[in-house]
Amino acid sequence: MTTEDLFGKAGAQYAKNLPFVLYRKPEADQLNGLFQEDDFLHKAETFEETGFVFSPFDKERTRILIPGIPELTIDFEEETVSVKSTTIKTESAEENAHINLVEKAVAAIQNSALQKVVISRKQNQKIEDVTPITIFKRLLSNYKTAFVYIWHHPHVGTWLGATPETLLSLNGRKFETMALAGTQKFTGSLAVAWGDKEIHEQQLVTDEIVTNLKPFDLGSLHVGNRETYQAGALLHLRTLISGTFNTEGQNLKALLKALHPTPAVCGLPRDLAKDFIIKEENYDRAFYTGFLGELNILKDTSKKRSRRNVENLAYKTLKNETKLFVNLRCMQYADSKAIIYVGGGITAASNPELEWQETVNKAQTIASVL
């Protein structure tokens, strides 16, 4: 299918108010899409389903599935789309409420076993005369290293995002995940200094992911070096974590239960952080900080034709692949407004005003495509 056909199909689907998702994986040279012919709300219950899963932050709530095998484009080339960036306007009441909540989180960390908690908020932004598919095109053009998507379901709404964070990539016995935390503005160079707060906060995430993976039947585990990673106008600290399981066909449900929500979006210890979030945040995160992506898609992973394997060409290596991302840097599209979701990790060393500013910076990177 051509890119134009895929966009045409998505536009028609949106006009008919039927479920669909369009997405591009990080650095990929293909655009993918999945379309549903009716408005049935399918659920991902066992994680043995095939399709595209869209899961809320709260594991107890419905995880939505658009079933099937994704269509892909063969001629995808990113257009460079220029946009006049919208500037976020914040209210002082929002600022005070966020700062108070961060202060409360710091006090809870000082006075209990809580070590880190991610505090977030939503920000409404007026938009005019722009379709969600146009916003998606702008995200594609601005965030080449991100997982970029537009997801629509008539019973749920329209969500868009460009997330820098992989939750889990699983192909046969091989897996990859990452610890991403710590934020500063990108000002032209990756050679930046990081404070102790950010290094500590990110190390907590790495350690917790490794601890949660250890009970599985691992063949190997590799924890990469901590590196500075650019996500649009922001920089983060990132550690890639990869390895193999001893057998194929891991219990995906159990793995996701172990990994999600990571301390990058919830906190540590997980239950204490989650209780704090549910009790204190005072709004519904819905799909923000949940996860999304391809579930159990059969992929041909055989090596490209070479002299050595030419006689083996009859034996294609078909493996089930799952590629899930954390739903960050995202927004909900509603008639004339975008609801942008942003947060940041709080530790004992957090400065409440700086944490507020971090959420403004994050909202601003998303608003730059509106």
Ligand SMILES: C=C(O[C@@H]1C=C(C(=O)O)C=C[C@H]1O)C(=O)O
């Ligand atoms: C929670 C968000 O991002 C997470 C929190 C970060 C931080 O606290 O510095 C950085 C990257 C993400 O792990 C968000 O973007 O809304």
